[in-house]
Amino acid sequence: MAIRWGSYKVKNLYDELLRATGRPRPAAQALCSYLRTLKDKEIEEYKVAAESAIHVMGITFTVYTEEEGSIDRAWPFDIIPRIIDKQEWLTVEQGLKQRVQALNLFIDDLYHQQKIVKDGIFPAVLLEDSKNFRPECVGVNPPLGIWAHICGSDLVRDKDGTFYVLEDNLRVPSGVSYMLENRLVMKRLFSEMFEQYNILPVDDYPSQLYDTLAALSPRPGDQPEIVVLTPGIYNSAYFEHAYLAQQMGAELVEGGDLTVDDNNIVYMRTIEGLTRVDVIYRRIDDLFLDPEVFNPDSLLGVPGLMRAWKAGKVALANAPGAGVADDKVVYAFVPEIIKYYLDQDAIIPNVPTYKCINKPERQYVIDHIDEMVVKPANESGGYGMLIGPQASKKEREKFIRLIRRDPRNYVAQPMLTLSTAPTLVDNHVEPRHLDLRPFILSGEQINVTMGGLTRVALRKGSTVVNSSQGGGSKDTWIVDMEAT
Amino acid sequence: MLSRVANRVYWMARYLERAENTARLVNVNTHLLLDLPKKIRLGWEPILDITSLRDYFYELYEEVDERNVIRFMVSDTRNPDSILGSLNMARENSRTIRDIIPREAWEQVNTLYLTSKTHSRSAVTQRHRYDYLRSVILGVQTISGMLAGTMTHDEAYEFLRMGRNLERADMTTRIIDVRSASLLPDMPEELTPFANIQWVSVLKSLTAYQMYRRKIRQRIRRADVLAFLLQEEHFPRSFYHTLCQVNACLDNLPRNGKIMQLIAQLQKKLLRANLEKFNQDKLHDFIDELQLGVIKINDTISKNYF
Numbered sequence: 001m002a003i004r005w006g007s008y009k010v011k012n013l014y015d016e017l018l019r020a021t022g023r024p025r026p027a028a029q030a031l032c033s034y035l036r037t038l039k040d041k042e043i044e045e046y047k048v049a050a051e052s053a054i055h056v057m058g059i060t061f062t063v064y065t066e067e068e069g070s071i072d073r074a075w076p077f078d079i080i081p082r083i084i085d086k087q088e089w090l091t092v093e094q095g096l097k098q099r100v101q102a103l104n105l106f107i108d109d110l111y112h113q114q115k116i117v118k119d120g121i122f123p124a125v126l127l128e129d130s131k132n133f134r135p136e137c138v139g140v141n142p143p144l145g146i147w148a149h150i151c152g153s154d155l156v157r158d159k160d161g162t163f164y165v166l167e168d169n170l171r172v173p174s175g176v177s178y179m180l181e182n183r184l185v186m187k188r189l190f191s192e193m194f195e196q197y198n199i200l201p202v203d204d205y206p207s208q209l210y211d212t213l214a215a216l217s218p219r220p221g222d223q224p225e226i227v228v229l230t231p232g233i234y235n236s237a238y239f240e241h242a243y244l245a246q247q248m249g250a251e252l253v254e255g256g257d258l259t260v261d262d263n264n265i266v267y268m269r270t271i272e273g274l275t276r277v278d279v280i281y282r283r284i285d286d287l288f289l290d291p292e293v294f295n296p297d298s299l300l301g302v303p304g305l306m307r308a309w310k311a312g313k314v315a316l317a318n319a320p321g322a323g324v325a326d327d328k329v330v331y332a333f334v335p336e337i338i339k340y341y342l343d344q345d346a347i348i349p350n351v352p353t354y355k356c357i358n359k360p361e362r363q364y365v366i367d368h369i370d371e372m373v374v375k376p377a378n379e380s381g382g383y384g385m386l387i388g389p390q391a392s393k394k395e396r397e398k399f400i401r402l403i404r405r406d407p408r409n410y411v412a413q414p415m416l417t418l419s420t421a422p423t424l425v426d427n428h429v430e431p432r433h434l435d436l437r438p439f440i441l442s443g444e445q446i447n448v449t450m451g452g453l454t455r456v457a458l459r460k461g462s463t464v465v466n467s468s469q470g471g472g473s474k475d476t477w478i479v480d481m482e483a484t
Numbered sequence: 485m486l487s488r489v490a491n492r493v494y495w496m497a498r499y500l501e502r503a504e505n506t507a508r509l510v511n512v513n514t515h516l517l518l519d520l521p522k523k524i525r526l527g528w529e530p531i532l533d534i535t536s537l538r539d540y541f542y543e544l545y546e547e548v549d550e551r552n553v554i555r556f557m558v559s560d561t562r563n564p565d566s567i568l569g570s571l572n573m574a575r576e577n578s579r580t581i582r583d584i585i586p587r588e589a590w591e592q593v594n595t596l597y598l599t600s601k602t603h604s605r606s607a608v609t610q611r612h613r614y615d616y617l618r619s620v621i622l623g624v625q626t627i628s629g630m631l632a633g634t635m636t637h638d639e640a641y642e643f644l645r646m647g648r649n650l651e652r653a654d655m656t657t658r659i660i661d662v663r664s665a666s667l668l669p670d671m672p673e674e675l676t677p678f679a680n681i682q683w684v685s686v687l688k689s690l691t692a693y694q695m696y697r698r699k700i701r702q703r704i705r706r707a708d709v710l711a712f713l714l715q716e717e718h719f720p721r722s723f724y725h726t727l728c729q730v731n732a733c734l735d736n737l738p739r740n741g742k743i744m745q746l747i748a749q750l751q752k753k754l755l756r757a758n759l760e761k762f763n764q765d766k767l768h769d770f771i772d773e774l775q776l777g778v779i780k781i782n783d784t785i786s787k788n789y790f
Contacts, residue, residue: 232580233576233579233580242580242582242583243582243583245583246582246583250583251485251486251489251583252489252583253486253488254488256488257486257487257488268486269486269487269488270485270486270487271485271486271487271490271639271737271738271739271789272738272739273739
């Protein structure tokens with residue numbers, strides 16, 4: 001017997017599958033028993049099968065520091081799933097819907113009357129300094145009043161098991177294809193478990209995405225022409241772009257495939273000539289979208305796209321400028337934002353966040369920097385962060401200088417003890433830290449994925465789960481125990 | 485469909501076909517050299533001529549020996565037309581159109597490239613070469629089969645078939661051109677039996693031997709071989725057949741008028757030719773014309789659709 005739960009210790013933190021006593025949580029019982037019956041050889045076979053499935057399917061992830069020429073790297077996948085009881089999940093789902101709804105109202109307000117600023121809830125100075133506020137978007141009315149149609153929010157659990165939102169990704173969140181692929185691989189490998197458990201499906205995401213996008217078409221009634229706009233094959237998420245286009249039956253286009261005419265109509269170049277495009281699911285950043293308006297050197301974008309969008313002749317998802325609400329300083333205000341627009345308390349709490357722009361909070365961060373995680377406002381993927389407890393003295397001093405120089409750009413959070421889940425290391429299990437990224441689609445209605453992408457820090461003790469920094473992923477099972 | 489995508493499907497098919505053809509070519513040459521007496525020094529140079537890569541070869545290597553040519557034609561990715569280079573290009577093209585081709589087919593393209601790369605050294609030794617080349621040929625055939633069986637036969641599929649057939653047309657003319665040059669009537673009397681072997685090798689390079697035999701039951705004659713490889717309607721690698729295929733593809737595509745006209749002209753020229761009467765020079769000129777025709781068709785397709 002290869003997996004012995006007796007030697008798996010849960011100490012002073014929350015484990016997704018096991019309690020502190022070492023016994024499985026109710027929802028994980030069947031899984032743990034099943035894993036215990038596996039022989040070394042079977043585990044090895046599972047691992048090989050998972051690896052080869054991933055290799056052959058070409059699920060790869062680009063890491064920027066990797067040598068030139070090798071743009072492929074298999075995205076590590078751990079075969080032990082993470083399990084969450086449906087009852088618990090329903091609350092999380094409500095919380096995510098609430099959050100995204102409020103954020104969309106917030107963005108729409110910022111580009112119109114800015115009532116939240118006038119009412120003194122959100123400081124004007126933050127808006128003035130924001131790197132992601134786009135003056136070009138002021139006064140624009142996107143369809144349904146929605147700016148962030150696709151949102152990926154990162155959740156973590158602390159010691160006691162409470163879910164917190166760590167950040168919201170409102171620009172071009174990625175990872176959903178890995179969620180879908182992981183499930184496919186798991187169904188191949190663990191089919192017995194799928195019979196035993198009632199695991200809620202995730203496969204309807206592409207069709208929900210299609211519906212969300214189709215509802216934005218400027219020519220309602222006709223079958224809309226939807227395209228996915230990708231920066232191309234050298235982008236780290238290219239696999240996902242192709243995957244989603246394929247799953248939706250949409251064209252996968254690059255900037256060069258599109259053109260905008262003098263009447264602000266967007267066309268794609270096809271073998272028949274030019275064909276009109278209605279909705280663009282764009283996977284390139286704002287600043288590369290349109291060289292006429294933003295970065296003039298961008299070869300990825302489409303000249304004239306912004307005027308077509310402003311004229312309402314084409315829909316863009318997410319809308320340009322939506323990123324204003326996902327920087328880490330805005331994050332600190334989300335509970336107030338929810339209260340302001342919806343008059344509700346946040347269902348999922350934020351991680352307590354110190355805003356360095358406020359002098360007392362700044363001083364607190366500097367005094368306690370060895371306990372803090374310090375984050376710049378506008379970086380993603382774990383770049384440019386300081387993890388206080390693990391950093392050297394020199395690094396901490398460097399960050400103190402950075403904070404003093406540009407306080408608005410930094411927030412800090414106490415170091416959480418992230419939850420763990422059993423993860424295969426060689427042929428036995430060890431705890432590894434993880435987070436969860438559910439995806440929320442907002443259109444005529446709001447849909448949340450059943451679970452999401454669980455990212456796991458594969459290095460022992462590490463809490464950095466980003467795929468760009470050596471993280472891996474797991475399948476996430478939302479199980480309905482009442483129906484099981 | 486998107487012009488860019490049509491372009492990539494087309495080239496994916498061309499590169500896959502090129503990898504397969506190159507594998508056949510190397511394989512047949514290996515066998516041919518074993519059968520010929522040592523005083524006929526055909527060697528490996530004709531392979532470089534067939535693929536028009538002689539100049540490029542000399543930039544990278546000094547000596548035309550078996551080892552160098554095999555390396556250059558099989559595993560040297562500096563040569564984009566090598567087997568590995570072609571498979572890589574096929575993979576790069578298909579990687580960008582994964583929303584168009586069925587997933588199993590992409591997986592197969594990916595696997596074929598990866599395994600061919602891993603084992604490419606084994607092609608250098610004669611003993612393992614056959615297995616290696618065979619696995620490349622089978623791999624490409626598997627992809628073709630998968631595409632035929634699982635891909636919707638829509639416009640994208642037509643571009644795929646056009647790419648495959650034009651690549652075939654190109655290779656057929658190249659093989660005839662170079663091989664026939666060394667198979668001249670001025671061959672000394674005592675060597676005529678070997679002329680037969682060489683015509684057989686021409687047929688075999690195009691996997692045409694068995695099919696030729698079924699159709700023409702006399703001893704192998706130059707004029708018959710030429711007619712079979714150029715004018716036969718039903719053999720998949722005959723030049724005429726490939727043109728008919730391209731024509732059928734175009735029939736299902738928009739804005740096809742001008743290209744179909746070009747093809748009709750070339751077909752007419754081809755069928756009118758009396759190959760029996762062509763001496764080597766005339767044959768060479770004729771093949772040149774056919775090749776120019778293929779190039780023109782390719783360019784017109786590019787301009788029209790991509």
